[in-house]
Amino acid sequence: MRPAIFQLAPKIILLRWSENPGPETSETVWQWDAYLNEHYRDQLVETVMAYCEIALYVKRQEAVKPLIDKLKRVGLNEEFKPWGKPKIVSLPVCYEEDFGPDLEQLALGLELSTKQVVELHCATTYQVAFLGFLPGFAYLNGLDPKLHFPRKDTPSPQVPAGAVGIGGMQTGVYPMDSPGGWNIIGRCPIPLFSTKRKSPTLLAAGNQLRFRPITKAEYELMTIEVQTETFQYEKLQHD
Amino acid sequence: MIRLVTSGFWTSVQDLGRHGYRKSGIPVSGVMDRTSAKLANQVVGNAPDTAVVEITASGPVIECQNSCFIAVSGGFDLKIAGVQQAHATKCYASAGSTIEFVPNGKGIRGYLAIRGGLDVEEVMGSQSQYQGVTAAARLQKGDSLPLAGAPVVATKPLSSFGLKLPEQDKLTVYAGPEWEQLDAKQQESILNSTWEVQPQSNRMAYVLGAKDGIAGFEIVTAPVQPGMVQITPSGKLIILMRDAQTTGGYARIFQLDELSMDMVAQRASGDQMGFRLTSF
Numbered sequence: 001m002r003p004a005i006f007q008l009a010p011k012i013i014l015l016r017w018s019e020n021p022g023p024e025t026s027e028t029v030w031q032w033d034a035y036l037n038e039h040y041r042d043q044l045v046e047t048v049m050a051y052c053e054i055a056l057y058v059k060r061q062e063a064v065k066p067l068i069d070k071l072k073r074v075g076l077n078e079e080f081k082p083w084g085k086p087k088i089v090s091l092p093v094c095y096e097e098d099f100g101p102d103l104e105q106l107a108l109g110l111e112l113s114t115k116q117v118v119e120l121h122c123a124t125t126y127q128v129a130f131l132g133f134l135p136g137f138a139y140l141n142g143l144d145p146k147l148h149f150p151r152k153d154t155p156s157p158q159v160p161a162g163a164v165g166i167g168g169m170q171t172g173v174y175p176m177d178s179p180g181g182w183n184i185i186g187r188c189p190i191p192l193f194s195t196k197r198k199s200p201t202l203l204a205a206g207n208q209l210r211f212r213p214i215t216k217a218e219y220e221l222m223t224i225e226v227q228t229e230t231f232q233y234e235k236l237q238h239d
Numbered sequence: 240m241i242r243l244v245t246s247g248f249w250t251s252v253q254d255l256g257r258h259g260y261r262k263s264g265i266p267v268s269g270v271m272d273r274t275s276a277k278l279a280n281q282v283v284g285n286a287p288d289t290a291v292v293e294i295t296a297s298g299p300v301i302e303c304q305n306s307c308f309i310a311v312s313g314g315f316d317l318k319i320a321g322v323q324q325a326h327a328t329k330c331y332a333s334a335g336s337t338i339e340f341v342p343n344g345k346g347i348r349g350y351l352a353i354r355g356g357l358d359v360e361e362v363m364g365s366q367s368q369y370q371g372v373t374a375a376a377r378l379q380k381g382d383s384l385p386l387a388g389a390p391v392v393a394t395k396p397l398s399s400f401g402l403k404l405p406e407q408d409k410l411t412v413y414a415g416p417e418w419e420q421l422d423a424k425q426q427e428s429i430l431n432s433t434w435e436v437q438p439q440s441n442r443m444a445y446v447l448g449a450k451d452g453i454a455g456f457e458i459v460t461a462p463v464q465p466g467m468v469q470i471t472p473s474g475k476l477i478i479l480m481r482d483a484q485t486t487g488g489y490a491r492i493f494q495l496d497e498l499s500m501d502m503v504a505q506r507a508s509g510d511q512m513g514f515r516l517t518s519f
Contacts, residue, residue: 007519009413009494012464016416021459048261048462050486055462057261131264132460132486135371139460139486175264176371193264195362195372201263 001028003054005071007064013056013071021051023141026129027081029054030206034082035074043067049130049205051139088125088208088238091173093164094219095121095186102183106149106166117185118213120144121164121171128207136175136193136201140209143171155181162188164211186211189222190236196229202236210238240304241353242383244337247299249442251377252357252384253481254290257365261485267465268367269481271442271504272348273497275313279352282310282329290359290366292351292378296507298340299378301351303332307386308354314505315340315349329354346505358387369482409515410502412493415467417458420490428453429492430514434476438508442482445503447512449474455490462486466500468493468514478503 003015015032019025033049036056045057058064095103095118107114126140133139143166151167156179159165163174165182174180175192192202203209214222225231243250253276256269270276270293277287298315311317312327318339324330332338340349359366362373370376418426434447455470462485463469469477469489477489480503493514495503506512
């Protein structure tokens with residue numbers, strides 16, 4: 001799958017795929033991103049990926065037109081997968097009432113029990129397509145169509161950090177307090193973004209993600225472990 | 240050390256931004272008006288990417304606990320111990336003196352550069368304050384900022400500096416990825432309209448009021464960056480500024496050129512602006 005390539009601004013190039021968003025398009029986007037960062041590292045400030053596009057931020061001193069001509073001749077082998085076996089992260093989520101204020105309403109709308117919603121939400125292995133929106137926020141592929149549910153008409157002025165939501169065809173975890181329009185069904189005690197950690201973001205494009213239900217008591221224990229910096233992050237790694 | 244006696248409306252430490260972390264969803268941040276900030280740094284002999292204090296709408300009152308060379312540029316002029324100073328000029332503030340900022344009518348953002356820079360926390364390669372990345376999103380009354388002894392670069396003669404502040408009423412833009420998806424009538428209407436800055440505008444985005452007959456649409460989440468102009472389904476325009484998120488879901492109709500971004504940064508709620516489309 002080859003992208004359309006065009007110049008957006010004096011130092012910005014956009015690569016765009018016409019395919020629908022989803023796991024296959026994401027794999028193609030990762031391939032190209034890995035290739036670009038390997039071969040054009042010196043000419044780029046950085047790249048940003050999304051579902052069907054990559055933005056290239058070119059260094060001020062670099063010429064953009066010759067770079068576009070080169071990119072138009074790039075043909076990637078489908079087998080080019082420089083990332084190895086994906087890291088699987090298992091995130092604990094408490095779906096109990098105070099943490100999931102919209103869970104009941106969402107279950108009613110979907111004609112499911114709250115238990116079924118939680119089971120379906122935890123049954124999928126999601127794919128991290130890319131990060132964006134807020135520091136450490138992961139856009140995921142893979143929400144079960146049975147859980148697709150419209151965003152709230154009026155966004156909440158303040159969704160707490162760790163809130164797990166469903167909006168349209170998407171699910172995700174808010175990394176910090178922010179206004180938000182998704183239906184909140186649970187909360188994760190582990191911060192997705194923290195500059196106190198060696199690696200501030202918990203997730204990266206290409207990771208696989210599962211949600212694991214926990215009780216309120218477990219939630220509270222983990223919150224204390226995080227606060228006292230005794231939480232063992234390697235426990236989140238899943239085999 | 241300098242100490243904020245009052246905070247001003249929105250005062251923060253900013254440099255030229257945090258680069259290389261957008262892939263993790265971390266905004267670039269940095270000074271809103273680069274032209275003005277670089278000017279202030281240049282005047283005091285700092286490298287262009289030295290952190291400055293960005294002031295917005297109303298300035299803080301600052302006490303200099305050590306003597307220092309300072310300069311103020313942008314929409315504010317400097318007063319040292321009650322005496323007004325020439326704009327964007329290297330001034331000496333003696334230990335114990337109080338400095339204030341006086342609006343000069345040229346914009347809503349001013350930049351205080353201090354010779355040698357500021358010794359404040361650097362997170363991910365930048366001293367720019369941003370909520371959730373640095374310890375605080377902005378400076379508060381009572382905050383003290385230690386001065387850094389960064390090497391001073393050669394200062395060019397003052398006559399070579401031009402004061403570039405918004406005078407044109409049209410912003411220079413390139414067509415964005417979804418521009419062609421609007422019909423010719425909508426395109427014409429957007430380009431021929433004067434747009435008004437809405438009160439909710441901030442370091443993340445400037446919002447421009449909706450017009451009758453103009454409506455945007457949502458897109459599959461895609462990369463966005465400072466200077467991008469999005470149009471919402473209700474017809475508002477959103478100009479993304481330095482603290483903008485890294486990806487967005489509204490139709491992207493324009494990308495501003497660098498100087499136009501600096502011009503927008505100096506506009507206040509109620510100001511008018513228009514767009515002039517250009518190409519490469």
